[in-house]
Amino acid sequence: MNLSIKLPGLSIKNPIMPASGCFAFGKEFSQCYDLSELGAVIMKAATKEKRFGNGTPRVAETASGMLNAIGLQNPGVESIIRDEIPFLKEKGVPIMANVAGRTVEEYVCVTERISPYVDAIELNISCPNVKEGGVQFGTHPQLAGEVIEQVVQVSHVPVYVKLSPNVTDIVEMAIAASQAGASGLSMINTLTGMKIDPKTRTPVIANGTGGLSGAAIKPISIRMIHQVYQAVDLPIIGMGGIESAEDVLEYLLAGASAVAIGSANFKNPFICKEVIDHLPKTLERYGFSSVEQAIGGVHHEKAGSHLLRS
Amino acid sequence: MNLSIKLPGLSIKNPIMPASGCFAFGKEFSQCYDLSELGAVIMKAATKEKRFGNGTPRVAETASGMLNAIGLQNPGVESIIRDEIPFLKEKGVPIMANVAGRTVEEYVCVTERISPYVDAIELNISCPNVKEGGVQFGTHPQLAGEVIEQVVQVSHVPVYVKLSPNVTDIVEMAIAASQAGASGLSMINTLTGMKIDPKTRTPVIANGTGGLSGAAIKPISIRMIHQVYQAVDLPIIGMGGIESAEDVLEYLLAGASAVAIGSANFKNPFICKEVIDHLPKTLERYGFSSVEQAIGGVHHEKAGSHLLRS
Amino acid sequence: MINELMSILSHEPLAEDTYCLVLHGKMVHEIKEPGQFVHIRMDGFYLRRPVSISDYDPLNETITLIYKVMGDGTEALTKQNHSLEVLGPLGQGFPIDQIHANHALLIGGGVGVPPLYSLAKQLRRKGVSVTSILGFRSKEEAFLLEDFEALGDVHITTENGTLGRCGRVTDVLSEMAGNCDMYFTCGPTAMLKAVANDLPDTPGFLSMEERMGCGIGACFACVVPSKDEKGYKRICCDGPVFRAEEVVL
C-alpha cells in the first residue's frame, strides 16, 4: 500500500503528522516510538521572544473534546532553532514550523529566522487564545492576505496557512490565502468555547475562553474542508478530532491530502503510530490502493464517477 | 425553590422548554409526561406553505452529538394554527412559535398569521439546512436587521431572534437583533457540519451538510452566550447540548434566562421532565435559592462580587 | 411506550455476525402486534439504535431481538450482558387482527427476516397458510430456517449460492406469487421495491427502515413520501409497516 504523498515542501512517506501544540518539539513522544515513523512533525508555535502563556488551569474537559488556552507558550524562535530543531533533524523526520505573532512584523521575522531550518511553514493566524495577533488575522480576509503575502515573500520554504473555523465564510478565507501566495492550507484550528464550573461560578479555564478540539469538532472540520476543496486549488492538511485510520480516510475523502492528529495524543500517546500502522488495512478494506487515490474521493463520487472504486 | 421566570411574553413556571424541531408540536411527548410541566413549548418551524423537507437520511450520529438536515418539514402555518396549536392550548402550556421562511415576505406573513395564537415568536434566521432564506439572514447583520424589523412590526407578541453560531462575530448579530427591535435572543442554532461514510464515499446526510447539535457544541454556545450577555441587554434563551440540571445551571450562569433542550429528547424522551425535577436540588446544592439568582452569575462573580453566594 | 431498563436473559450468536438477544421486562405487555420495534440506548452513543421485535412472550415477559453487527453501535451491543435501556414498543406493526387471508407469502431479506417470524406464528394461529422466502448473503449468515420451516414452506436464496437457490428473493418470487393472496415483506428498500413491483395485484405490507432520531414521531428524520394528501409518512410512528400502496419507494 502506497501511503506516500508529495506536498509543497513535504515529500512524506505517510500522511500522518502530530498537530501543532499537541506534540511540543517531539522529545516527549520519542519515548513512545521512533519519530521517523511519522510523515512529518508540526512543531509547537514559535514567536519571536519566549512567551510564558496564560494562567492555569489551561485545559478543561468537554463532551468528546477539550478546551485549551495555553497562550502560545514557547521558548522563542532562537531557542527553537538552537535547542529543538537539531533533535528532530537527527530523527530524520520532515519538519513543519508553526509560526505565530502579535504583529505582521513578528510573523515575518519569525518566518525569516526559522524557515531555513524546516521543510515548510504553518502560519498560525488562528490561535483563539491570545489577545493580540492570532485570531484577528484569521477572521478578516484582508488582514490575512497582508500577513500571508509578506510571510510568503521572506520564507525559504512553502507556507501553509492555518485557518480558523470561527468565521462565517471559510471559503472566503481560503481564497484570500490562496491569492496571497499560500502553498497549502491547514484546517482547522480550534473553535472558541467556554466551560463554567458551577462550584466556583467562574470559567474553568483561567483565560475565560479556550479553543475546542477533539472528536466533537470533526463534523465541522470535515464540512469546511469539503467546502474549501471545491473552491480553492491548494493542498489541505486536515485536522480536528482524528482518532483512527477511519477518521483519516474520512478527511482524505473530504479533500485533505494529509492530516494532523492533535488532542488525541493526550488520550493515547501512541496514537500517531497506531493510526499509521492501521492505515494500509483501512484503505484496503474500503477499496483504495493508495492514499493518493482517496484524496477528494467524495467529490468524485458525487460527480457520478465511480473511477475511484477498485 | 422558585423556578419561575418572567420574560417578554412568557411568564413561565420553570426555565425549561423543548427546543424547536426536537419536539414537533408536542403530541408525541404528551405520551411521556404532562406537557403542562414544561416552562413552555417551542414548536417546530412554521413556513407559509407546507414543506416536505430534504431527502433521507436526514440524521447522522457524531461524537457526543448528531447532524440533522430535516429541511424545515412542516405542515404550513395554517395547518399548525388549525391542527396543532389547539392541542397545546388545551394542555395549558405557554407556546413559542418558531417562524421560518425563504423571503422577508414569508417571515412577515407567517408571523402575522401565527402570532395571535401564541405567547412569543422565535424567529429562525439560522437554519443551516435550507438553500434559501434561513441561514443567510442569520449571518449578515444587515439582512437580519431588515427581516427582524418587519417581523417585529406585524407580530402581536414579543419576538425572540434565534442566532446562528456559524458567524465570525456573534455579538454583532446580537446587536443587530436588539437594534431591530427583538425582545429576546435564542442561542444557538446548529453548527454546519458533515459526516462522510467511507463505505459509500458520500456524505451520510442526503443533503450533504447538516446541523451539528448535542453535547459536543455546548462549549461554543456557552461562550457565545457569555459574550452576548455582556454586550446586549436582552434576555437569552440558551440551548445546545443540555442534558442535565447542571448543564442548565451552566447556561444560567453564562447569562441565559431560560433554556431549551433539543437533541437530548431523542436520547431520553423524558429528559425535560427529569431536568425540571432535578433543578431545585441542583440550584440548592450550588447555593442558589432561585433561578433568577443564578442568571449571569459568572459575570457577577468575575466582577469580584460574592453577593450571589448564599 | 415506556423506557425500561430490561435485563438480558440470554445473548447468543445465531449466525455469522448475527445475534439473538432475549430481554426481560414489562414492556412486552404493551406490544400490540408483530412488526413493532424498540429503540436501544447505549453508553457512548448519541443516538439510539432501532431493532425490530422478532418474537415476544407475555407469559414469560420476554422480548426477542435478532440483530446483525453493522457498525460501532451493534458491535458495542454484542458486549452487553447484564441490562439494556430500551424504549418501546414503537410504531405500527402488521395489523394482524384485520388481516383476512388464506395463504400469506412472507419475503424477508437478511435482518428483515426477524420481524416476520412473530408475524408468521400469529398468521398460523389464525389459520393462515404461510410460505416464506428468506434471502441471505450466504449459508453462514442464514438463521431462523427451522423456525420458519415449522410454520410452512420455506424457500431459501443466498447471494453466493451456499444455501438454497443462488440469487435473490425476487428470483423465486414469480414462482410463488400465484399461490398467495397477501404478502408481507421486510428488508432493504431496494428489495421492498422489487417485491412490490413483482406483486402489483396482491395486497401487501412492507416493513421499512430509515435512519432515526427520536423514534417516536417528533423529529421528522425518518420520513418516506406517501400517496395521501399529507405527502409523507414517518417510518417510526406511522410505520415501520405500511400497506404497499401507501408509500412511494
Next chain:
Amino acid sequence: MINELMSILSHEPLAEDTYCLVLHGKMVHEIKEPGQFVHIRMDGFYLRRPVSISDYDPLNETITLIYKVMGDGTEALTKQNHSLEVLGPLGQGFPIDQIHANHALLIGGGVGVPPLYSLAKQLRRKGVSVTSILGFRSKEEAFLLEDFEALGDVHITTENGTLGRCGRVTDVLSEMAGNCDMYFTCGPTAMLKAVANDLPDTPGFLSMEERMGCGIGACFACVVPSKDEKGYKRICCDGPVFRAEEVVL
C-alpha cells in the same frame, strides 16, 4: 513510561468518598521513586485522570492508588473492577536517593496524603525519622492513619474537629518545625504555600497539582512559574515534586 492495561486486584472504600485501588502489571518495574503518578484513561472521558502512586511492590508487581471522588471521572472510576488503561509511571517524585536528613517532617492534606506514604516507608528504610502531620476535613474522610503511625509520630488535624486537632495542618506546623531538618508536603496549592512560608529555612519538597492534558510534558497545560531562567516548570514531567525554592506559588 508505558501504557498498560492493568488488572484490578482490589478496589475498596477506605474512607468517606475515598477508595484504595490496587493494580497489577509490569509498570511497577519502571517506578524510580515515591511521588510519581499515573494517568488513567476511562471510556467516555476525553482526558485522562492523574493519580499519585501511593505505594508499590515490585515483588508482587502491584501499584496502590488512593483517590477521592471529586467529580464525574473519579465517580466513574469507582465502578471499574476488572482492568484499567494506565499510562505511567510519570513525572519526577521525591529524589529519595539524594536525600540526606535525620528527621523528616511530612505534611499531607487530604488526597495529598497518599504519595507521602511510600515516601515515609522509604525514608524509614534509609534510617530517617519521620513525623507526619495529616490534615483531613473530618474523621470520616481520614485514612492511612495506622500506616503512618507505624512509621513515626503522627499529628492529625480535621477541619471540623472530629479527629485530632481542630484546624489545619499549618496550625500544628510551628510546634513541629524545630525538630526536623527537611520537610515533604503534598496537598492543595494554598496549603503548600502556607507550609513553605512557615518553614522558610528548612529544605523542603512540594508535590503539586494542576489540570493536565498530556501528562508527559508536551502540551504545556500544567505549568507553574519557576525561579530559573526558563521561567516555568511543567508539573507533569519536571514535577510533580519540586524543591520548595524552585517554584513560584
